[in-house]
Amino acid sequence: MKYAYYPGCSAESSARDQHSSSIAVARALGIDFIEIKGWSCCGSTPGHQTDRVLAASLSVANLILAKDMGLDIVVNCAACYNRLKTANYEVKNHPEIRKKVKNAIGRDYDGSVEIKHMMEVLLEDYGKESLQNAFTYSLNGLRVASYYGCLLVRPQEITNFDDPENPQSMDNLIRAMGGESLDWPYKVECCGNSLSLTTRSDLVVSFSDSIIGMAKAVEAECIAVACPLCQVNLDLRQMDIKRQTGKQYDMPILYITQLMGLCLGLSRKELGLEKLVVSPSPVVKAIAATVL
Amino acid sequence: MTIRITKSQTGKSLLNQIREMSGIDLAVCYQCKKCSCGCTVSGHVQSPPSELIRRLQLGAGDELLTSDLIWTCVSCETCFARCPMGIDMVSVMDALRALAIKKKAVIPEGNIPLFNNAFLKTVEIFGRTYDLALMTAYKIGTSSYMRDTDKLPIIMQKKKIALLPSLGANRRTVRRIFRKIRQNKGRLS
Ligand code: SF4
Ligand code: SF4
Numbered sequence: 307m308k309y310a311y312y313p314g315c316s317a318e319s320s321a322r323d324q325h326s327s328s329i330a331v332a333r334a335l336g337i338d339f340i341e342i343k344g345w346s347c348c349g350s351t352p353g354h355q356t357d358r359v360l361a362a363s364l365s366v367a368n369l370i371l372a373k374d375m376g377l378d379i380v381v382n383c384a385a386c387y388n389r390l391k392t393a394n395y396e397v398k399n400h401p402e403i404r405k406k407v408k409n410a411i412g413r414d415y416d417g418s419v420e421i422k423h424m425m426e427v428l429l430e431d432y433g434k435e436s437l438q439n440a441f442t443y444s445l446n447g448l449r450v451a452s453y454y455g456c457l458l459v460r461p462q463e464i465t466n467f468d469d470p471e472n473p474q475s476m477d478n479l480i481r482a483m484g485g486e487s488l489d490w491p492y493k494v495e496c497c498g499n500s501l502s503l504t505t506r507s508d509l510v511v512s513f514s515d516s517i518i519g520m521a522k523a524v525e526a527e528c529i530a531v532a533c534p535l536c537q538v539n540l541d542l543r544q545m546d547i548k549r550q551t552g553k554q555y556d557m558p559i560l561y562i563t564q565l566m567g568l569c570l571g572l573s574r575k576e577l578g579l580e581k582l583v584v585s586p587s588p589v590v591k592a593i594a595a596t597v598l
Numbered sequence: 599m600t601i602r603i604t605k606s607q608t609g610k611s612l613l614n615q616i617r618e619m620s621g622i623d624l625a626v627c628y629q630c631k632k633c634s635c636g637c638t639v640s641g642h643v644q645s646p647p648s649e650l651i652r653r654l655q656l657g658a659g660d661e662l663l664t665s666d667l668i669w670t671c672v673s674c675e676t677c678f679a680r681c682p683m684g685i686d687m688v689s690v691m692d693a694l695r696a697l698a699i700k701k702k703a704v705i706p707e708g709n710i711p712l713f714n715n716a717f718l719k720t721v722e723i724f725g726r727t728y729d730l731a732l733m734t735a736y737k738i739g740t741s742s743y744m745r746d747t748d749k750l751p752i753i754m755q756k757k758k759i760a761l762l763p764s765l766g767a768n769r770r771t772v773r774r775i776f777r778k779i780r781q782n783k784g785r786l787s
Binding site for chain 2: 315318319320322343344345346347349350351352353354355356357358359360363364367371406409410411412456457459460461462470471494495496498499501504506507509513538542545580581582583
């Protein structure tokens with residue numbers, strides 16, 4: 307199994323831990339991730355909020371690089387995943403956009419590169435049963451709230467990832483690791499996205515508060531995420547929530563790949579656990595006690 | 599609720615311009631309000647998405663471009679996912695943003711266009727985002743130097759921000775994209 311790996315900009319800043327844990331998990335499972343040489347930013351939210359052709363072109367530049375490698379793309383970040391898939395959809399369905407993108411990049415692109423999220427690679431290509439056999443530790447009934455956020459599952463016409471209102475991919479991974487995946491109503495709520503970096507970060511604090519509050523209400527012991535923005539908004543903002551509302555959640559927010567890495571017996575360092583703001587120690591200890 | 603609108607001074611309602619830009623026909627909206635019920639930010643804005651659409655249907659003009667939803671919307675796509683008529687509100691919002699900038703409408707608190715521009719500038723220069731430059735430009739632009747600085751020590755300690763820009767991107771292609779789009783449009787935004 308071989309993929310063209312698109313790290314995305316946050317892999318070099320806020321989400322180095324998501325990056326390193328995915329690479330480590332892939333390596334442990336014998337899946338080949340070949341980083342796309344010369345990859346560039348997908349355009350993210352500012353791209354499409356500014357100009358439709360700019361957004362499509364910035365993403366297509368990367369899709370062309372993967373096409374030249376002759377491989378499917380694997381992505382971690384939900385926002386990158388959404389933008390790359392949207393670009394594919396744009397060139398496939400709108401000939402006039404395809405023409406403009408061709409003009410901007412200097413090369414035509416037909417929308418043929420397959421884009422997969424890390425979870426799709428693991429569940430669909432590698433397979434749940436093979437995964438189950440690979441784990442040497444277990445979540446041992448740990449109560450995990452799977453948080454998908456918005457951009458992975460929406461819009462379904464474009465991302466075609468699971469069910470947009472009640473997705474199960476992450477829940478299936480949690481179950482494969484022996485955890486208890488919780489049924490809770492906020493798995494596809496939005497965390498406030500990049501408002502976090504602006505002077506409207508007050509909104510993000512209130513969204514994060516209600517999401518973590520709901521996870522607490524269903525007695526989650528940690529929240530699993532798949533997107534760098536979700537992770538930072540839920541993890542780092544617990545400080546603000548405490549200051550503004552007095553609520554101390556101490557809710558560990560781990561990337562799904564970090565949980566998987568722990569169940570594969572990988573080291574804390576490889577998984578970047580020291581980068582988490584809320585300590586994941588209770589989770590790590592619970593897993594470490596369960597050598598299968 | 600009574601909705602009052604004033605006709606656009608140009609005589610051209612925004613509805614048609616939005617249809618031209620996004621290819622989306624808002625006439626099919628029957629005001630079920632599912633979009634507004636699920637909207638991430640509807641509790642924090644004056645007009646939720648369905649109301650914006652109703653105003654557009656009634657022929658609203660440029661004054662709608664100062665609506666706070668335009669820049670508070672986080673592009674979470676919930677409205678699009680839940681609309682029974684399949685209205686792609688996210689593309690409508692993108693069109694409204696482009697019009698707001700083109701017509702120099704007043705930008706509300708948060709100055710998201712400034713954020714977007716600073717973001718894209720770092721992409722144009724480095725081929726990838728460079729948070730440190732982005733945040734500096736944005737903080738200077740909004741004079742919000744002290745906001746969220748209490749988290750700086752932990753951000754540094756946990757290395758959540760890169761101190762130096764990444765230089766691995768294919769910068770030639772990225773610069774070409776920006777150049778071509780400026781050539782075709784006259785400007786970026
Ligand atoms: S969900 Fe669709 S049809 Fe219903 S009010 Fe919103 S845009 Fe109109
Ligand atoms: S995309 Fe914008 S308007 Fe639509 S639900 Fe999300 S925040 Fe609301």
